Amino acid sequence: MLELAILGFLYDAPLHGYELRKRITALTGHVRPVAESTLYPAIKRLEKAGLLTRETQPGSVAAQRHVLNLTAAGREELRGRLAEPGRVDITDENRWFTVLAFLRHLDDPAAQATVLARRLAFLEEPASFFYEGERPLHAEELDDPFRRGILTIARATSRAELAWLRSTLTDLRGRAETKPF
Amino acid sequence: MLELAILGFLYDAPLHGYELRKRITALTGHVRPVAESTLYPAIKRLEKAGLLTRETQPGSVAAQRHVLNLTAAGREELRGRLAEPGRVDITDENRWFTVLAFLRHLDDPAAQATVLARRLAFLEEPASFFYEGERPLHAEELDDPFRRGILTIARATSRAELAWLRSTLTDLRGRAETKPF
DNA sequence: TAGTAATACATCGGCACCGATGTATGCTCT
DNA sequence: AGAGCATACATCGGTGCCGATGTATTACTA
Known part of the structure; x- marks a missing residue:
């Protein structure tokens, strides 16, 4: 769910964690807020799985930020998850809306x-x-x-x-x- | 969520785990199925918290069953959870529907x-x-x-x-x- | 009579998620 | 000069939930 949103947003453009968080909050936050302590581990998981890379940049505005970039495998993964969602992604409205929000990436x-x-x-x-x-x-x-x-x-x-x-x-x-x- | 449903169903009548599971599946299962391995630990948690009691009965139909009974504290707990739901219980449709399903118990x-x-x-x-x-x-x-x-x-x-x-x-x-x- | 389904409960490992808390930086307002 | 806030990332302990698997009993059915 969260992972799908991360992949979906990064598919359009590289973002750093904080910006990603703001976008996810805008998308689903009024229904289910996303805790920071959920987002960062999720990013790490995806990095570990080779779906995204992190590039450290000196803090232009504040502290140093990690710019997140989808890898080719990450793009593949998103398309796969969109093309063949799990049963619950279809039945649960929250998950379904997240699928819909990024379904355009499946061109x-x-x-x-x-x-x-x-x-x-x-x-x-x-x-x-x-x-x-x-x-x-x-x-x-x-x-x-x-x-x-x-x-x-x-x-x-x-x-x-x-x-x-x-x-x-x-x-x-x-x-x-x-x-x- | 699950705990609320358990308390809600038992508020009406004592049930054993299997029957409880069928009722919860009927209520929310088409959207989000409930795994057995989620239900039984949840029952144990509630028992440990003194919200329900388990009475072992010889298996009338099949294996032995535990008839679950809400305690006074359990009834109190349900009314509390219904009267003052958490923020997410209000905003998340799945949780909100569960609250609605039992709101009549708050008479x-x-x-x-x-x-x-x-x-x-x-x-x-x-x-x-x-x-x-x-x-x-x-x-x-x-x-x-x-x-x-x-x-x-x-x-x-x-x-x-x-x-x-x-x-x-x-x-x-x-x-x-x-x-x- | 053997196979299968339904009933009924249980455990284990794993993981996603959360709340609380910590550490910095840089900007703005007073 | 200092307070306060937004930015930005991180760790830790706890817990709810899941899939897989196991154990029994009873009832049906081929």
């Missing part, structure tokens, strides 16, 4: 469509948060106003996303036909 | 309203996933179709939830007036 429309199609398939499964036996319940069947709220909100999200997915998929497939390779 | 309408009001305040903050300097961008200003999708979906969710929150809040406040204590 093949067909590959992008494949990823969107997986999300579409997931949303089309009949699922709820509450069941009677096997049967998913819908909002009107619940007495509890708070649980009814969950279903009301989830349904609104689902509808909006399904509409967006379908229209974006036809767009992408149109583009894939025009420019097949 | 004072005024206390319930306080929690909903916190979520309302969070959603009313002007926030986005993408910024130009300080200014939050909205969907129409983005070229990237995927990022535009994020904002489109988030806006639909936000609208539905704001409407639900406002109407539920007036309901709750009406009930709080009628029955002040």
Whole structure:
């Protein structure tokens, strides 16, 4: 999740840790803040795995900074993670949004469509948060106003996303036909 | 998160671990599956903290089962966690939904309203996933179709939830007036 | 009668993440 | 001249969670 965001931001341009942190905070921080003590170890992990390099620069503004650069392997890794996200990356909204935020880096429309199609398939499964036996319940069947709220909100999200997915998929497939390779 | 769900389900009735797992899977499993190796240690933690007791029963259906029972401290703990959720429980949709799923156990309408009001305040903050300097961008200003999708979906969710929150809040406040204590 | 599935619980190693805390530098305001 | 703040990186202990694996029992089914 965090690693995906790091790779995604560095794919565009080399950044130092602090700037990276600000961008990640802007992207997902209002929902789940990123602790510094999570970011720096994550950077080190990626460096150790050969996905990025760190270049020490004398502190132009403040203390010395390490400019982070994706390696070829790092770029490959990002494309791989975007093209074949794990199951939870598709189902968990937080993770899914992070995938979406960087999906443009996967510049093949067909590959992008494949990823969107997986999300579409997931949303089309009949699922709820509450069941009677096997049967998913819908909002009107619940007495509890708070649980009814969950279903009301989830349904609104689902509808909006399904509409967006379908229209974006036809767009992408149109583009894939025009420019097949 | 998981602990809240455990406390929440046991608040209604004593259950054994396996049944608990099925209920948690029904509630949040389609988004984030719960591993068994996460559930059982969590139960142990809560037992160690004196929030629940385990009673071994001979296996009526299969292997022996431990029936889990909330203690008075456990009930108190749940009410506390519901009445004063952490910041992330309010902002992260996954956690927030779990709070909502059990908020009825907090049977004072005024206390319930306080929690909903916190979520309302969070959603009313002007926030986005993408910024130009300080200014939050909205969907129409983005070229990237995927990022535009994020904002489109988030806006639909936000609208539905704001409407639900406002109407539920007036309901709750009406009930709080009628029955002040 | 053997195989498989469902029920039911447990442990182990590993890792991501967090809060607290520490160390510097350089800029701005008073 | 000194305080305070933003910049910038780092370590440490703790914990929640996961995947893999193991152990039993009961029920079904081929």
